[in-house]
Amino acid sequence: MKYMTTYDLMETVRNTNQWLGASALAMGSYPAVAMVPNPFFRLVAAWGEVTERTFARMIAKPDWNINTVVGADGRDHIVSVEKIVERPFGDLIQFQVHGRPQKARRVLLVAPMSGHYATLLRSTVASLLPDCEVFITDWHNARDIPVSAGKFDVEDYTLYLADFMRHLGPDTHVIAVCQPAPLTLAATAYLAAEEPEAQPRTLTLIGGPIDPDAAKTDVTDFGRRVTMGQLEQFVIQRVGFKYAGVGRLVYPGMLQLTSFMSMNSERHSRAFSEQIMRVAKDEAGDHDKHNRFYDEYLAVMDMTGEFYLSTVERIFKNREIAQNRFEVAGRHVDIAAITDVAVKTVEGANDDISAPGQCIAALDLLTSLPDEKKASHLEPGAGHYGIFAGKSWRNNIRPLVLEFIDANSATPRASKPHLRTV
Structure with a gap:
């Protein structure tokens, strides 16, 4: 194909x-x-x-539609979306709230790149803005990126995240939602070894497949049933003449939407x-309720073919993150290099995408991190969407995440030697 x-x-x-x-x-x-x-x-x-x-x-990128936020002074403050770091395959953007003092909490939301735009986290952003300075990864639609921009696979994704964290500085609190959780963990470990002064203060992993085999779902079963050759043959396509990425190998968003x-x-x-x-x-x-949901749900984006295939092969089939065997540019990324970044996992009891057990597996990989810096939460009755954007997020999980951030904000980070993996 x-x-x-x-x-x-x-x-x-x-x-x-x-x-x-x-x-x-x-x-x-x-x-x-x-x-x-x-x-x-x-x-x-x-x-x-x-x-x-x-x-x-299906071909429209949704708007953020976050225009104002109410400040502590009771006034509506204008919100603008500003690009902080620009890259060919994705930008780091900030929701700048004008006319209010800077918030102490600096949160980087790592949005999924699994078929939908970062606007899937619109309600998550809106819920955090009153209390935090919010940044988010805004991944680009692969169909709009010329072939001359080169490749983009899981290693490139990890390096993008490391660059974004490095840019925001060590007082950042990172929240990764769903698909990027394993690679965000790897990016944090990469910084811990290569540039420890750039590590974030905390890392919250929400509903991500750190160990896909910890609990089987339809997603993991599909990854096991289908060979890499079948995937490459039947789902990877070349962008057609209508878009700037003409000729680029992609996993089309409309195929993802169909699944x-x-x-x-x-x-x-x-x-x-x-x-x-x-x-x-x-x-x-x-x-109305139908249009609000489906305007977002139906807006899909293409992923680069190499990103999709390397995700299936390295994260799901070979379980390189789960077995601490992940490499970037030929260098082993040791999860155990994380020694002072507080890590929390969040799972939904009814999650049928990343079932309970898949995300909390991250804590077992953090062998050098003290137990007091590890935390986990299992939300009863919550499905996949609910743990980051639904009622469960608003009523229970968001307050717990903010408490976790605050509990690990005031502790000064101990100095340590600049470690490099071999």
Whole structure:
């Protein structure tokens, strides 16, 4: 499937469905058909509206839509998004809150690069902004990156994270959500050995597959069933002529979206059927619950082919992080090099993506870290999304994470020799 024709065919199908939706909406909205006392045309227009919006969202990058935050003075403070570090495959951005004193807590959110944009963590950012200075990794869509920019795999990802942490300085508190948890742990260990003065103060790992074999899920079973040759042959494609990354090998976001939706196909089908009926009855809104969720869920991005394949092979199949065998540029990244970065893991009891046991495995790898600097939390009844953006995050996990940050902020870091792994 590594042909541009395949990618362009998939984009043609998406574009055609968007056009069909727009056409149906226009046809069902003519004043003339309103004179027909049959609900058929209202249903046609409703189907068209939902269909056009659905397929249009698949190539749109969502906005952050975080405009203001209430300060301690009770005033609304304007929030702007500013690029702090710019790189070809991802930027470090800050949510600058204007007109308020700097907050003591400096938090770096490491967003997943698993098919969705960093805006997936919009509610997480919004919940932290009143109490923290918030930074986040903003990964770019691989289809928009020219081939001349080179490769980007798990080692490059790790080095990007190390650069971002180095830029923000040692008083940073890092929170990694889902997919980047293993590589964020590796980046912290890399700094611990290479540049210990640049290490973050704390590291919180939320629902990440540190050891995918610790608890099996559909995701880990898929990784075991499929060979690397099958993945490379059937899911990796070349970006078509429409985008700047033409010719780049990618794992297309629309393929990832298909796999996401197939896991809960009945629920998604019901949701869209119900939304069509709400639109037909004039009960839907532009930012109702359905549109708020699916505007984000359907907005997918391509990953570089080498990043996707190296993630499956090295993190899931070979378990290099779980077995402390991960290497960057031929140099072993020893997790045991972390000796004074406080580490907390958070898991959801009902997480079917990174099941309980996968994330807490990180603590067993930290053999040089004192027990008083290790912490874990298992949230009862919480699924994957809930532990970083849902009710469980807002009511229980966020306060615990802030307490953990505060408890490990005032302790001065002991000086130690500059260690290098061999």
